[in-house]
Amino acid sequence: MKRWKLCDLVPPGTSGELQGLLCLLVMICAFLYSVWKYAAALTHGLETAARSLHRMTDFADLIGAQSDSASFWTPPVFFPLTLVVLAALLLIPCNYYAFWRGAKSIYLMRRLPDRWELARRCLAIPLLTVACALLLVVILLPAFYGIYLHLTPEDALRPGQLDKLWDNFANLFLPFARPERMYY
Amino acid sequence: MLELKHLSKSYPGKRHALKDLSLTLPRGEIVGLLGENGAGKTTLLKCILGLHRFQGEILLDDRPLTRKDYAKLSFATSEHSFFPALSAQAHRDFYAGHFPRFRQARYDGLMDFFQLPRHKAAGRLSTGQQNQLEVILALSQGADYILMDEPFAGNDLFNREDFYKVLVGILEPQETLLLSTHLLEETAPFLSRALLLRQGTLVADLDPLALEETGADLLSYVKRAYHYQADRVSRALTQLTNGKEPLP
Numbered sequence: 001m002k003r004w005k006l007c008d009l010v011p012p013g014t015s016g017e018l019q020g021l022l023c024l025l026v027m028i029c030a031f032l033y034s035v036w037k038y039a040a041a042l043t044h045g046l047e048t049a050a051r052s053l054h055r056m057t058d059f060a061d062l063i064g065a066q067s068d069s070a071s072f073w074t075p076p077v078f079f080p081l082t083l084v085v086l087a088a089l090l091l092i093p094c095n096y097y098a099f100w101r102g103a104k105s106i107y108l109m110r111r112l113p114d115r116w117e118l119a120r121r122c123l124a125i126p127l128l129t130v131a132c133a134l135l136l137v138v139i140l141l142p143a144f145y146g147i148y149l150h151l152t153p154e155d156a157l158r159p160g161q162l163d164k165l166w167d168n169f170a171n172l173f174l175p176f177a178r179p180e181r182m183y184y
Numbered sequence: 185m186l187e188l189k190h191l192s193k194s195y196p197g198k199r200h201a202l203k204d205l206s207l208t209l210p211r212g213e214i215v216g217l218l219g220e221n222g223a224g225k226t227t228l229l230k231c232i233l234g235l236h237r238f239q240g241e242i243l244l245d246d247r248p249l250t251r252k253d254y255a256k257l258s259f260a261t262s263e264h265s266f267f268p269a270l271s272a273q274a275h276r277d278f279y280a281g282h283f284p285r286f287r288q289a290r291y292d293g294l295m296d297f298f299q300l301p302r303h304k305a306a307g308r309l310s311t312g313q314q315n316q317l318e319v320i321l322a323l324s325q326g327a328d329y330i331l332m333d334e335p336f337a338g339n340d341l342f343n344r345e346d347f348y349k350v351l352v353g354i355l356e357p358q359e360t361l362l363l364s365t366h367l368l369e370e371t372a373p374f375l376s377r378a379l380l381l382r383q384g385t386l387v388a389d390l391d392p393l394a395l396e397e398t399g400a401d402l403l404s405y406v407k408r409a410y411h412y413q414a415d416r417v418s419r420a421l422t423q424l425t426n427g428k429e430p431l432p
Contacts, residue, residue, distance in 0.1 A: 012278060013269025013305075102268030102307050103314075107261065111233055111254040112282050 009124035011098035012105070016125070019091075023129040026087065030080035031136055037077045038063060038144050042151065049156045056156040059148045060164040063141075063172060077144070081133045082173040088129035095122040137172075185210050186232070186249075186329055186360070191240035193227055193384075201227040202238070203384040211328060212357045216371055217364040219381035220410060225364040226261075228381065229331045232362075233259055255283055258327035260318045262334040268307025272300055272317055276324075285326025290354060294320040297350060311338035319347070323354070333364045341370075348374050372402045380409050 006016030041064075045057040064076025099106040099118070109118040145165075149157075186209040193202040202224045209215060217225050231238040234254060242249040244256065259265060266275055272295060280286040295302060298316045301309070306317055319335045336344045344367070352374050355361060365371050372378075372392055380388040387409050392402050407414075 012267040012274070103264035103266055104261065105265055105267045107233070107235060107259060107263070107265040108267075110235060111257065111259065113252060113255045114282060115251055117282070 011095055011121050019125050026084050027132055030084050033080045034077045055158050056152045058164050059161045060168050076172050078172045084133045085130050088126040091126040092122055187243040189241040191238055193231055193238040200384045205386050209360055211360050213376045214361045214374055216375040216378040223381040224384040225381055226333050229333050256328045258322040258325040258330050260322035260332045260335045262337040264314055264318050266306045269305050271303045273302045283325045287324045287326050291324035315339050328358055330361045368403055
């Protein structure tokens with residue numbers, strides 16, 4: 001099986017390493033934001049619950065999926081990953097445009113014997129980035145939920161945490177999400 | 185043999201670029217594709233290469249032309265189909281990696297002949313050098329049918345003349361060159377066949393040598409075919425100068 005180098009996954013003359021590094025850096029920033037944001041929300045939730053002997057804030061609230069305080073300045077935990085996905089998708093037309101810039105190398109690409117060469121060079125890194133962003137959500141969400149269950153005292157835990165999460169799942173990735181109903 | 189059957193192509197909202205065009209291109213010919221601007225030369229080449237959709241049929245050795253056959257066709261265009269940021273050397277690697285019949289020796293020979301820099305980005309070469317690189321890559325791909333669309337636009341006369349000689353010298357019996365050009369007088373001596381396109385139709389399919397034997401020459405024939413009006417310059421000058429004597 002052929003092993004692809006990064007330079008084989010971008011338009012020729014474009015730095016695959018640079019494009020890959022940028023995607024990785026953006027991904028790391030989004031990951032760090034998610035962790036930091038969640039850690040801050042969890043700490044605040046635990047402190048409030050302990051101080052007021054109140055019940056713990058819902059998990060869906062902690063990650064910003066159903067908080068009415070969510071705004072552009074306080075986006076949900078996974079919102080930066082949405083931006084990563086959008087930026088990665090924007091990279092696809094940029095990569096395609098590279099074959100029209102300066103010369104019409106698109107003519108060469110479209111008559112290569114390997115019919116996937118053009119698609120690979122336009123789509124590979126953006127789709128890999130999208131896949132990594134989704135994988136990060138798939139890893140972080142259960143991890144965050146596990147931490148939430150582990151640190152929250154049993155008597156402070158409200159019932160139906162997962163239901164509330166699934167009901168507001170799409171809001172995890174949007175900046176101005178507002179809950180249709182609140183859970184208190 | 186490359187066979188075009190009833191090829192038609194029209195652009196949205198415009199007239200027909202090609203109208204029911206049929207022709208065959210056997211191996212081992214140098215074919216000139218001649219015609220005025222907008223005659224359909226570039227469109228025809230792009231249809232053959234699969235860059236345009238079209239009505240009709242294109243057969244290669246009696247089978248419909250498929251994606252796998254595109255390696256048997258190469259293309260040099262004045263629009264340039266190289267990667268501007270890549271050097272000639274990097275282009276060689278790219279072509280060698282994608283076209284199994286890439287002709288390394290021919291590439292090296294032509295690069296030396298034109299004295300092209302091997303490590304300079306193609307986009308930073310002069311227009312003439314870019315044309316040369318484009319043509320070198322098309323000739324070195326290892327294709328049986330080499331399609332060229334005004335490949336020498338921007339090259340000086342001496343350069344072009346040298347290139348025609350090299351071209352005729354290096355082409356092998358199985359290689360066919362389909363050359364779209366306006367440089368009729370320069371290329372006529374090298375052509376084994378001339379196709380004349382006018383408004384998307386094939387108006388003549390000529391053997392320049394046979395034409396010469398009849399006492400005619402290709403240029404006069406083309407002028408006749410295109411209804412060239414010899415007095416149009418004097419008429420225009422008269423109109424532009426209001427009938428006054430032009431200054432000496």
